[in-house]
Amino acid sequence: MPPSGKNKSAAKDAAKKKDKDAKGRAKREAKHAAKAAKGQGAKPAAAPSSPLSQQHALPSYLDPAHLGPWGIYLKQVDRVTPYLGHLAKWVETLKHPKRSLIVDVPIELDDGSVAHFEGYRVQHNLSRGPGKGGVRFHQDVTLSEVMALSAWMSIKNAAVNVPYGGAKGGIRIDPRQYSQAELERVARRYTSEIGLIIGPNKDIPAPDVNTNERTMAWMMDTYSMNIGATATGVVTGKPVEIGGSLGRREATGRGVFTVGVEAARLIGLDIEGARVAVQGLGNVGGTAARLFAEAGAKIVAVQDHTGSLYRASGLDMEALLAHVRDSGGVGGFKKADKLSGDEFWGVDCDILIPAALEGQITEDNAPRIKARMVIEGANGPTTPGADDILDDKGVLVLPDVIANAGGVTVSYFEWVQDFSSFFWTEDEINQRLVKIMKDAFHAVWQVAQQHQVNLRTATFIVACSRILLARELRGLYP
Numbered sequence: 001m002p003p004s005g006k007n008k009s010a011a012k013d014a015a016k017k018k019d020k021d022a023k024g025r026a027k028r029e030a031k032h033a034a035k036a037a038k039g040q041g042a043k044p045a046a047a048p049s050s051p052l053s054q055q056h057a058l059p060s061y062l063d064p065a066h067l068g069p070w071g072i073y074l075k076q077v078d079r080v081t082p083y084l085g086h087l088a089k090w091v092e093t094l095k096h097p098k099r100s101l102i103v104d105v106p107i108e109l110d111d112g113s114v115a116h117f118e119g120y121r122v123q124h125n126l127s128r129g130p131g132k133g134g135v136r137f138h139q140d141v142t143l144s145e146v147m148a149l150s151a152w153m154s155i156k157n158a159a160v161n162v163p164y165g166g167a168k169g170g171i172r173i174d175p176r177q178y179s180q181a182e183l184e185r186v187a188r189r190y191t192s193e194i195g196l197i198i199g200p201n202k203d204i205p206a207p208d209v210n211t212n213e214r215t216m217a218w219m220m221d222t223y224s225m226n227i228g229a230t231a232t233g234v235v236t237g238k239p240v241e242i243g244g245s246l247g248r249r250e251a252t253g254r255g256v257f258t259v260g261v262e263a264a265r266l267i268g269l270d271i272e273g274a275r276v277a278v279q280g281l282g283n284v285g286g287t288a289a290r291l292f293a294e295a296g297a298k299i300v301a302v303q304d305h306t307g308s309l310y311r312a313s314g315l316d317m318e319a320l321l322a323h324v325r326d327s328g329g330v331g332g333f334k335k336a337d338k339l340s341g342d343e344f345w346g347v348d349c350d351i352l353i354p355a356a357l358e359g360q361i362t363e364d365n366a367p368r369i370k371a372r373m374v375i376e377g378a379n380g381p382t383t384p385g386a387d388d389i390l391d392d393k394g395v396l397v398l399p400d401v402i403a404n405a406g407g408v409t410v411s412y413f414e415w416v417q418d419f420s421s422f423f424w425t426e427d428e429i430n431q432r433l434v435k436i437m438k439d440a441f442h443a444v445w446q447v448a449q450q451h452q453v454n455l456r457t458a459t460f461i462v463a464c465s466r467i468l469l470a471r472e473l474r475g476l477y478p
């Protein structure tokens with residue numbers, strides 16, 4: 001039914017108010033211009049005050065009262081909309097995942113009984129190319145989480161300008177409760193079930209939480225068996241022996257280091273002698289910490305699931321990483337003082353790298369952070385409230401959607417190499433990775449300066465503009 005005259009004028013008023021709110025937010029961001037220009041953070045716009053469920057047409061399968069991570073993502077899109085110019089016309093595209101597939105994954109357990117697991121594959125946006133994003137095995141995975149993660153992959157891929165859309169997958173399973181043989185059956189059946197929508201030209205999964213090279217080998221093999229031909233390009237993060245890429249394992253940490261060095265130069269922070277604290281010494285944090293140490297920085301504090309360590313003169317990273325490899329964590333390392341888990345966040349340092357879990361920098365510990373710069377190696381390590389506190393303190397935050405994009409960048413190289421069946425040297429891969437990361441970071445920095453916003457909002461401006469321009473150029477089918 002067309003809107004009545006009364007409804008029309010109410011809609012006009014609402015549109016005017018929305019416009020005014022958006023301008024107000026933009027002004028508040030502009031207020032922090034000087035800070036950003038000095039390399040300090042600018043305050044992000046205030047989140048809209050009315051509930052998201054009233055502002056957005058939500059899919060029927062989400063509970064408006066418990067939107068979860070999808071709700072956070074929607075707020076981020078709202079925040080960036082005033083900067084999208086004429087492309088804002090297409091912004092609803094970003095709020096509606098293109099395709100969400102829920103699958104049942106039944107397997108026979110080792111004891112002969114049958115178990116069923118819920119699996120998801122969400123393709124958020126494919127305007128710029130095939131879907132790309134990891135698959136996680138975790139007992140708490142939800143559709144809302146996979147939707148948000150797939151959307152953040154759209155943003156990340158567009159931010160570093162690799163020709164992919166965003167996708168993500170997950171299975172609700174606690175992998176610690178199952179044998180390798182059972183996990184193989186889960187991975188294979190899940191791959192078959194989502195086989196309808198994945199493929200080297202459609203959507204290319206990769207490892208994520210609790211999945212690894214082994215899982216990718218099973219997924220590649222299952223897909224290949226189903227189509228009757230070896231399709232190495234269907235997943236990335238594979239073992240090098242079956243089409244994986246050199247440099248992939250270290251790529252995310254190398255990207256973290258690369259953008260960190262660029263940002264440090266822009267704010268006049270010398271890496272030589274800079275004091276660095278790292279949470280998580282796994283794939284991402286371990287590589288980033290090693291590269292910073294090799295560049296002359298002092299790793300003064302580390303934390304992982306086994307403990308927190310401090311040494312003012314800098315930890316011996318070679319010895320510490322060997323200890324982690326041998327014992328599974330930093331706990332028990334002798335040449336350092338112990339810290340409590342909470343003390344870690346208040347350590348005197350120049351650079352803080354959260355590279356473990358999401359939601360680690362909170363409104364509770366953010367006020368105590370002394371670093372000049374936070375580099376988000378992990379996905380979503382800073383809560384929105386903590387983000388605002390860091391901005392107010394003038395801490396420069398290099399957001400996950402740019403800082404940890406090195407992994408997907410080398411995944412892109414892996415896919416390209418698989419298509420051409422021609423493999424590059426590790427040096428070539430690292431050089432290309434560093435160039436892409438530097439170019440992407442400087443493009444984001446420039447946008448932050450131009451609009452006087454923080455780097456998270458700037459990354460969203462760059463990425464959403466690229467996605468929506470692709471949408472506009474392609475036009476709406478049919």
Ligand SMILES: NC(=O)c1ccc[n+]([C@@H]2O[C@H](COP(=O)([O-])OP(=O)(O)OC[C@H]3O[C@@H](n4cnc5c(N)ncnc54)[C@H](O)[C@@H]3O)[C@@H](O)[C@H]2O)c1
Pocket residue numbers: 209252279280281282283284285303304305306329355356357358377378379404405407408
């Ligand atoms: N590996 C990649 O290519 C990649 C790419 C992009 C983003 N990320 C993100 O980076 C983060 C780390 O991934 P990773 O691949 O290095 O994982 P990983 O499993 O190799 O390492 C995780 C680290 O976190 C630590 N950790 C776990 N629980 C902790 C706790 N409660 N407190 C403190 N530390 C804890 C572990 O001890 C370990 O050092 C994740 O958020 C992941 O999503 C990874």
